[in-house]
Amino acid sequence: MIMEEERKEEQRTDSALVLGILSIVFVAVCQIVGLILGIIGLHKAKESGRRSETGWVLNVIGIILNAVVIALVVAALIICIALFSEAMEYAYYW
Numbered sequence: 001m002i003m004e005e006e007r008k009e010e011q012r013t014d015s016a017l018v019l020g021i022l023s024i025v026f027v028a029v030c031q032i033v034g035l036i037l038g039i040i041g042l043h044k045a046k047e048s049g050r051r052s053e054t055g056w057v058l059n060v061i062g063i064i065l066n067a068v069v070i071a072l073v074v075a076a077l078i079i080c081i082a083l084f085s086e087a088m089e090y091a092y093y094w
Contacts, residue, residue, distance in 0.1 A: 012048035020058025038062035
């Protein structure tokens with residue numbers, strides 16, 4: 001029984017680490033997936049207790065990076081839409 005509990009805790013710790021690493025990797029590929037993986041990994045790290053401090057840190061970094069990139073992409077889209085609509089107004093008068 002004790003060995004099974006230790007094995008489950010090790011699996012949670014390992015999965016938190018893997019999800020944290022994947023969350024950081026997915027910043028460059030697909031930020032929404034990276035954000036979801038970071039949140040799941042953070043939950044797994046909290047479940048495993050103190051042994052998964054590295055997993056917790058990796059997941060927090062992944063969540064922050066993904067959120068920042070998503071915010072930058074949304075801001076860039078808003079700016080592009082605003083500039084395009086402004087350009088179309090001037091093109092109408094020509």
